Amino acid sequence: MASVMQQLQKQKDPLHVLVTPGALIEQTKAGSTSQTFTNDSFAITDNGLQIQTETDQSPVTMRNGIERSIFEQPVKNEADSQTVFENAVKQKLNIPNGYEKVAVLVVRWDDELEDPRLKEGHDEEVKRLKQVLGERFHFDVSSEVRLNTTKKPQIILNKAIMDHIDSFDGANNLLIIYYTGHGSLLRVGDADQQLQLAATNNSHRNSKGPHPATAIWCQAERPLMEVAEADVLSLLDCCYAGSAHKGVGGERRTYELLAACHKGQKTRGPGPNSFTTRLLNALEQLLVDPKEPPIIMTRLQNNINTRDPQGLTPVMLLDRLDNHVGRHLQLAPVQERTKEKNEQFQQRPNEKSVVKLRFSLEVEELSQNQIEDWAHELSKLCQSPAKIPIRRIDWMKVENRKGMTQRWKDALDFAQKQSKKRKSVPDGSSSDDRSPLVKRRTQDDLLSPRDTQGQLPPTPGNSE
The missing domain is CATH 1.10.287 (Helix Hairpins)
Structure with missing residues (x-):
């Protein structure tokens, strides 16, 4: 260790040295944070950490603790390309990138109605959900409604969702609706089967009140699609969750539904393989990933589906407004400065016109580095020397x-x-x-x- 530090001191460039495998050194450049490394042969330079192995002698530059080669690989997913571009633009144009407020409404059945086999598991999962979303993401998790049969459960659910919108709606906010319980399919007339939330598998025969312990989801979510100004995310942990009706719209706002299973399928009850457990595990994993947050919903879906044991029902992501613009929700811890930045952004002049350009590329895909550099340079060009009074730049679609x-x-x-x-x-x-x-x-x-x-x-x- 001492000989390594002596070599560091003798170098004209105090941050360039090759170290044998297993050696331990500290980065000691003046004014920088001290970091300790132990790995294969590597070099520390002003350009960052470079690693050399016996099988590959070409150095791999690190970027925020991640191999730079990762950022030079083509971005395969359209949603990821859009996210990378727009996040880079927001950074360059000082546009707030995040929600001012995120509020969660937990929906479940009253203790007297809930399936006794699942009650304890639901209690534990709801508790963990509030801990992760409340303490790790700083979301508001104070709202909860218990459906009962003293009134029609449909009325209770409809009112709870409208109250949630009334309390937390806003253009810079995100509303989350989480339901845990049973689900079944109900055919109404000649229409397609609808998702019905239920307290038990035979809730239509419930005798603990004047009304059946059921509620139609598409009726309850209508205000989320037609009234709310905020973005919306619904999390349905029930069987047949993927049978939620396809939405219609065309607005710029986003409403996505993450379902525990695909249309016509069933899902696991509370436990290590339940939808809620898999969701929270994925959120916690992505939250500490150097490449995250924000956590884009397509990446969250992919993380849940690929890291689980074979045989588990894959989760399903639905675009409830049927926008077809490729835009997905992004989840990240709420920042204190977001509100201030949103207020500053809202003071800018409103949008008066839109310019749509078409870029013809010689390749089918771009790397993350290319997309970010493109966004930064395009933003910089608009600001100076062109001096274009620009509010934002949106990535609409890429086609090969x-x-x-x-x-x-x-x-x-x-x-x-x-x-x-x-x-x-x-x-x-x-x-x-x-x-x-x-x-x-x-x-x-x-x-x-x-x-x-x-x-x-x-x-x-x-x-x-």
Whole structure:
């Protein structure tokens, strides 16, 4: 150890030295925090820590304790690309990146109605949920509603959700609804089966009150979709949670539902393999990961599904507003400065116009480093020397040639099927009364993915 430190002192660059495997040194550059390393052969330089192994002599630069090569690999997930870009833009433009307030509403059944086999497990999981979200993430976990049958459970649930919106709604806030209990499927008329929350497996026969111990989820969540201004995350730990109806929308806000299982499937009860336990384990793991937070919902879903033993039901993430913009919620501990930064951002002039550009790339994917550098340089260019009065820059969508080609093939297949249907009309007449010119133009559009100027036409159904 002493000889290593002597070598450090003799170097003109006091932070460059090669150390044999297993050696222990301390980084002692003036003004920097002392750190201790023990590993294979490595070098410490002004550019960071570099590692050399016997099998690979090329140095790997570290970035915040993570191999830089990780950040140079292509980002495969569209949601991850969007998150990396927008987080970098927010940092450069001093835009608040996080929620001002996050409030959790816990929904469960009254003790007298709850399945006695699950009550103790539910108690423990709800307690841990409040500890993790309250103490680690600093979310407000004070709200809880117990459904009973003195009134219709549907009315109690609807009111609890409306009260939660009334108390914690806001453009810079996140509302979380967590339900634990039974779930079943209910068919109403000719409509698809709906998710029904229930106290027990036979709650419709409940005799402990004047009303059955059931409530329809899609009725209760309607205000979350149509009234709330905040982003919303629903966590459903019940069977058939993936059968929650697909939403409709088009707003810029985000509402996602993380279901314990896919449509028509059942899930585990309280215990080491329950949805709640797996969710909290993943949150705690990602919270201490150097690459996190914020924790993007797609990464949370993937972490839950990939780290669990085989045979467990995979969780399902639903876009309840059906936005199709690729934007996902991000979870991170609430920061004290977020409110102040939000107030400063709101004092800026409102959005008056939007410019949409199209970047044609020579590669299918970009690395995290490339995306972050792009975001930083683009933001800097807008500020100076261009002096563009910009509020924010949003990553809307990335498309590669394979995806676009497949969409055109799908559109052509659809057109051909429709043509066959028209030809199969009994009297031989076509149900398509469009003019020949319109028909010919439509067919030309489908068959030719480029217009006469050599530019890609708008995506079907998404023209600007």
